[in-house]
């Protein structure tokens with residue numbers, strides 16, 4: 001029997017998993033990625049209440065610099081033909097609609113916490129190591145190279161990982177505004193483009209989903225060209241905007257793996273968590289929230305199995321099946337919802353635009369439905 005747990009990937013999911021396991025009394029070894037880009041990650045993540053609770057339980061949330069966390073007090077979603085949907089924390093009787101957290105300080109804090117956690121060992125990158133005895137959790141992100149090896153070894157065939165490129169890239173960066181943001185998040189659906197401004201210290205986090213060519217051209221033209229395009233697109237609603245540095249590009253795709261676990265060899269199994277298991281369009285800001293929910297469930301399932309049957313090895317597939325069963329429904333629902341929203345606003349049919357804008361207005365008129373939507377989004 002081997003009880004080792006290896007985690008491949010030191011992104012948010014991998015580090016949060018190592019800390020969650022340590023919290024439950026389980027030791028793990030985190031293997032770093034081939035390149036370290038955490039400090040230059042320009043994204044601002046919208047996190048829900050469940051993610052906040054997990055990070056607070058890991059003693060990470062309270063250690064974040066105050067400037068790295070901004071509560072969302074209100075959100076305005078604007079359609080491409082005048083439809084508007086507005087949410088407010090006050091109306092939903094919640095302290096916030098969610099929290100915008102800068103990626104770089106969050107990753108730094110998770111890493112510091114892991115460095116000091118007694119049951120976590122941090123190891124440097126290992127290229128294509130032999131299948132380790134025990135369990136390897138693949139938190140390698142959406143391009144996980146070990147995932148394919150795992151599927152092949154487990155005989156899962158080619159189709160367990162379904163991928164669909166959106167033909168868009170997200171332009172992400174930090175935006176300064178001449179007006180205080182007041183905790184207001186903005187989102188514009190503009191004839192297939194999705195533009196979000198997320199309130200953060202000194203301005204906004206930008207996530208702008210654009211066709212690849214336009215996104216690449218804007219990035220190449222630099223901060224001034226991006227700011228000019230942004231000011232045209234937002235019409236001054238969020239104040240006069242300027243970019244504080246150039247933006248990063250993230251090609252977007254939908255990916256959903258239906259086979260979440262398997263064995264590399266007898267006594268050596270693998271399981272997927274975070275973006276290695278699912279990648280979704282960032283229009284609803286839910287990718288990492290899903291990944292942190294994976295982390296919570298996987299840590300609970302592994303800890304419970306160790307308590308109930310201490311003689312079992314961590315490679316036991318029946319335990320991993322429990323995790324897969326619990327995650328299947330929520331991940332499938334979220335992936336479908338985000339994709340349906342994307343498809344609804346990308347639809348070029350002339351009747352589609354009035355219908356989707358009417359839909360926004362109709363939901364906007366229903367306060368109880370909006371309150372329910374806010375509660376669902378906060379719970380994750």
Ligand SMILES: Cc1cc2nc3c(=O)[nH]c(=O)nc-3n(C[C@H](O)[C@H](O)[C@H](O)COP(=O)(O)OP(=O)(O)OC[C@H]3O[C@@H](n4cnc5c(N)ncnc54)[C@H](O)[C@@H]3O)c2cc1C
Pocket residue numbers: 008009010011012013014031032033034035036043044045046047125126139140141142144145146170171172207250273274275276282284285286287288289290291
């Ligand atoms: C523009 C944009 C905006 C987003 N906004 C939001 C948001 O508002 N809210 C939200 O919840 N989500 C958001 N997301 C999604 C979120 O960024 C991801 O879900 C999250 O980063 C996934 O974390 P992860 O740890 O699973 O993967 P990653 O962040 O991809 O980390 C994977 C890690 O594995 C390492 N690695 C890679 N290969 C190997 C290997 N062979 N061996 C070992 N390690 C390896 C990498 O170096 C990296 O450190 C957004 C995504 C994008 C693109």
